Amino acid sequence: MRDFQLPGRSGVFAENGICATSHPLAAQSALDILKQGGNAMDAAIAGAVLLGICEPQSTGIGGDCFALVSPAGNEDVLAFNGSGRAPAAASAADLRAKGMKAIPLFSAEAVSLPGAIDGFCQLSQTFGKLGIDRILQPAIHYADAGVPISPRVAFDYEQGASILKGAARDHYLIDGEAPRIGQMFRSPGQAEVLRRIAAKGRDAFYEGEIAEDMVAALRAAGGVHDMADFAATRGNATDPVSGLYKDMELIEHPPNGQGATAILLLNILKHFDIASMDPFGAERAHIEAEASKLAYDARNRFITDPDHTTRLDHMLAAETAAKLAALIDPKRAMKAAKPLSETVHKDTVYITVVDRDRMAVSLIYSIFYGFGSGIASEKFGILMQNRGAGFTLEEGHPNELAGGKRPMHTIIPGMLRQDGQVVMPFGVMGGAYQPNGHARFLSNMVDFGMDPQGAIDAPRCFSENGEMKVERGYSDHVRQELADMGHNVSIPPGPIGGAQAIRLHENGVLEGASDPRKDGCAIGY
Numbered sequence: 001m002r003d004f005q006l007p008g009r010s011g012v013f014a015e016n017g018i019c020a021t022s023h024p025l026a027a028q029s030a031l032d033i034l035k036q037g038g039n040a041m042d043a044a045i046a047g048a049v050l051l052g053i054c055e056p057q058s059t060g061i062g063g064d065c066f067a068l069v070s071p072a073g074n075e076d077v078l079a080f081n082g083s084g085r086a087p088a089a090a091s092a093a094d095l096r097a098k099g100m101k102a103i104p105l106f107s108a109e110a111v112s113l114p115g116a117i118d119g120f121c122q123l124s125q126t127f128g129k130l131g132i133d134r135i136l137q138p139a140i141h142y143a144d145a146g147v148p149i150s151p152r153v154a155f156d157y158e159q160g161a162s163i164l165k166g167a168a169r170d171h172y173l174i175d176g177e178a179p180r181i182g183q184m185f186r187s188p189g190q191a192e193v194l195r196r197i198a199a200k201g202r203d204a205f206y207e208g209e210i211a212e213d214m215v216a217a218l219r220a221a222g223g224v225h226d227m228a229d230f231a232a233t234r235g236n237a238t239d240p241v242s243g244l245y246k247d248m249e250l251i252e253h254p255p256n257g258q259g260a261t262a263i264l265l266l267n268i269l270k271h272f273d274i275a276s277m278d279p280f281g282a283e284r285a286h287i288e289a290e291a292s293k294l295a296y297d298a299r300n301r302f303i304t305d306p307d308h309t310t311r312l313d314h315m316l317a318a319e320t321a322a323k324l325a326a327l328i329d330p331k332r333a334m335k336a337a338k339p340l341s342e343t344v345h346k347d348t349v350y351i352t353v354v355d356r357d358r359m360a361v362s363l364i365y366s367i368f369y370g371f372g373s374g375i376a377s378e379k380f381g382i383l384m385q386n387r388g389a390g391f392t393l394e395e396g397h398p399n400e401l402a403g404g405k406r407p408m409h410t411i412i413p414g415m416l417r418q419d420g421q422v423v424m425p426f427g428v429m430g431g432a433y434q435p436n437g438h439a440r441f442l443s444n445m446v447d448f449g450m451d452p453q454g455a456i457d458a459p460r461c462f463s464e465n466g467e468m469k470v471e472r473g474y475s476d477h478v479r480q481e482l483a484d485m486g487h488n489v490s491i492p493p494g495p496i497g498g499a500q501a502i503r504l505h506e507n508g509v510l511e512g513a514s515d516p517r518k519d520g521c522a523i524g525y
Contacts, residue, residue, distance in 0.1 A: 002454060011453040011503075012512040014524025020500035020512045021047055021351040022429070022520035023054040025147060029138035030353055031523050033130070040355040041069065041127040042135045044363045045120045049139040049194070051349040051365065053187055054147050056172060056383065057156045059349045061193065061205070062214070062376075063367035063385040065116040066253045068240060068413045069127055070422040072357035077251050077415050077422065081306075082119020082235040083387070084112045085404050089224035092393045092401040103389045103401065106163050106374045108223030110386035112407060114214075116365055119235040121202040126237075127359070133198040140198065143191035146184035150519040154181045155494065160370030167217065168374055171381030189381035206230045213377040218384065221375050238306070240415075243267060243316060246446050250438065251415040255309040258299050259412040260316055261435035265295040267321030268328075269439065275447040280459060280474060282481035287328065288443075289463035289487065292436050293336055294324040299435070304399035305406040333486035336466040348411050348434075350427035354502045354510055362413035362425035414438050423504050424452070429518075430497025433462050437497045452501045452513035460496040463487065471496055 002008050012018060017040070019030035030047035038046070044067075052060040065082035095109060103110050124132045149157070161178040169176065171189065179185055196204040204210060211230040218225040242251045243263035250266060252259025268291040277284040298320075302311045314320055327334070348366040366385070373386035390407035392399050399408050412434050416424040428437030437460070444455035459473025461482075468487035470479050483489045495517035502522070503511040512522025 008457060009453060009516060011451060012522040012524050014510050014512070015508060016356045016525050017354060018502050018510045018512040018522055018524035019043055019047060019351065019353045020502055020514045020520070020522035021051065022349055022498055022500065022515070022518035023051055023150065024519070024521050025142065026050045026054055026351065027521055027523045030351065031525060032138070033135060034355055035525065036130070038130045038135065039072070039128060039357065040353040040359040040361045041123055042130045043353045043355070044351050044361040045124055045128070046135040046138050047351045047353070048349065048363055048365045049120065049136060050142055051351065053139055053143045053185070053190065055153050055349055056185065056187070057153065057160050057370045058367070059365045060367050060383045061117055061190065062114045062372060062382045063116050063365060064114065064387055064409070064411070065119045065363060065365040066257055066409070066411055066413055067119070067123060068251060068253060068362040068415045068425065070360040070415065071127065072355070072359040075417070075420055075422055077240050077417070079238045079240045079253050080119060080123055080235060081238050081253070082115045083256060083406050083409055084115035084233055085406050086112050086388055086391070086401060087223070087225040087229040088403040090401055090403045092395065095401070096393055096395070100393060102393060103391060105369060105386055105389050108218045108221035108373070108375060110389040111218055111223060111225065111373050111375065111384045112388040113229055113233045114385060115233055115235050117197060117205045118202045118233050122235055132201065136194045136198045140191050140194045143187045143194065146186040149179045149181055149183050149185055151181055152519045154179065156370060163371055163374040165374050166376070167378045167381065168371070168376035168383060171376050172371065172383065187381060189379060193380050193382065206233055210380060213379045214382055214384065217375055217377040241312070241316065245270065245442055247418060248442060248446055249417040250442060251417060253412050255303045255306050255312060256406045257409045257412045258303055258435055259414070260303065260312060261295050261299040262412070262438040264298055264315055264321060265291050265435055265439045266442065267318065268294060268325045269443065271322065271325035274443055279444065279448045280478070282478045282485070285461045285470070285478065285482060286333070286485055286487070287330065288436070288440065289461065289468060290328040290334060291325070292463055293334060294327065295435065302398065303408050308398045308405070310398070331485060336463065348429040348431065350413070350429050350500050352425040352427060352500050352502050354425065354504060358504065360415070360422055360425045360502070360504070362415050362427055364411045364413045364427050366411045410434060412438070416442070424501055426499065426501035428497050428499040432464060433497045436462055437499065441499060452503050452511060456499045456501065456513050456515045462496050469496060
């Protein structure tokens with residue numbers, strides 16, 4: 001139990017349903033959908049699409065989504081890949097011929113096709129009850145009426161708005177400036193897009209005037225996208241991957257998501273007595289950082305488009321983790337893994353919902369970097385993701401850019417199962433941090449007995465590209481110990497990631513948890 005004399009928040013307990021996400025309006029709208037007779041999938045989609053209006057720097061209909069679903073009365077977990085592909089005419093060789101060594105982050109070359117809308121429509125049809133027209137109504141309302149800018153959104157806006165260009169500045173700035181806390185953000189163009197999708201389904205987005213608006217913006221910016229690329233965009237059902245950490249099974253989305261990285265990281269950590277360490281001490285932080293470097297190096301070598309990922313079994317094998325664990329010096333930091341072509345980013349939204357029938361949905365939705373590519377369509381203001389920057393231009397690499405291919409993706413929904421029973425949908429936002437975040441969240445609960453809210457609240461650290469980022473929740477003494485081990489220690493300017501979770505207790509009660517690093521909450525009824 002937490003110390004009630006110190007700042008913090010309690011878990012949220014309810015019986016009929018809970019939503020946990022990073023903005024209260026989205027959480028409340030999801031709960032309203034449950035009360036109207038919708039199920040967890042209806043509520044998750046409604047809340048997710050609204051998050052694109054509440055947190056436009058983090059996500060939107062020009063982005064991608066992934067989902068894990070445990071249907072009501074079924075302990076199976078199903079996965080859905082709602083990520084888009086590179087346009088058919090995209091070519092790494094063409095970009096290398098132009099002298100590029102990496103895909104320019106804020107460019108049309110970095111824009112992969114937006115898969116989220118197709119994903120939401122398919123998920124609604126397969127798992128939902130109310131229909132896409134009903135569940136888009138909250139987002140339509142708020143896109144028209146406006147949403148007050150919340151504190152974390154204002155912080156992220158100020159940091160990322162400089163990359164907006166052309167029409168994006170008109171649609172996402174207010175009088176040419178990043179909106180301040182409490183100012184109203186409206187998006188009438190997106191409201192119209194969502195009305196058309198509600199009326200005519202996914203084809204309204206991927207064909208006709210809306211697609212023409214997106215193609216025109218991308219072509220004007222030098223892209224090779226065409227109408228056929230948009231019309232061909234389709235998500236697909238797939239099978240999750242999983243691994244055990246003590247008595248808990250971690251279920252992850254398969255490639256092209258990076259979920260296997262979290263499983264490998266935990267497999268490495270099994271070789272150390274993490275539970276005997278100070279949860280907020282230098283020893284645990286060091287071992288975790290070293291294990292992450294090795295797991296992320298494997299990610300960078302192996303994970304890509306599902307049709308091109310050939311060494312997943314090797315990555316998840318116990319002997320692979322054992323060999324990697326043997327490389328860790330408990331007292332000295334190793335060099336960082338070779339980075340991908342992607343630039344560090346932090347902007348994503350995650351939503352989880354469990355309903356009265358115990359359908360559990362874990363859904364993540366992103367435009368990759370803050371404000372994506374910075375390119376928005378002229379008429380409707382659809383901000384295009386830059387997820388294609390997750391490709392490499394290295395010739396012969398499994399993750400090399402090619403037409404029709406999906407890039408390595410950082411966003412990953414999570415699910416926990418214990419003794420064959422689904423016990424928790426959860427997610428940890430934060431770009432590349434996510435596998436590390438999944439592993440730490442699970443370790444906090446399994447190794448140190450923290451409840452979900454305590455596991456989320458706990459301070460975080462992350463070793464990335466040669467820099468050991470350590471939140472202010474750690475002591476200066478720990479930071480000095482880590483520096484003495486050879487880590488390049490810094491305090492990040494903003495928090496590391498953001499998390500949401502819902503625990504399904506054996507007595508039928510639900511327990512929601514939400515990260516104070518974001519503006520959101522868990523709400524139940």
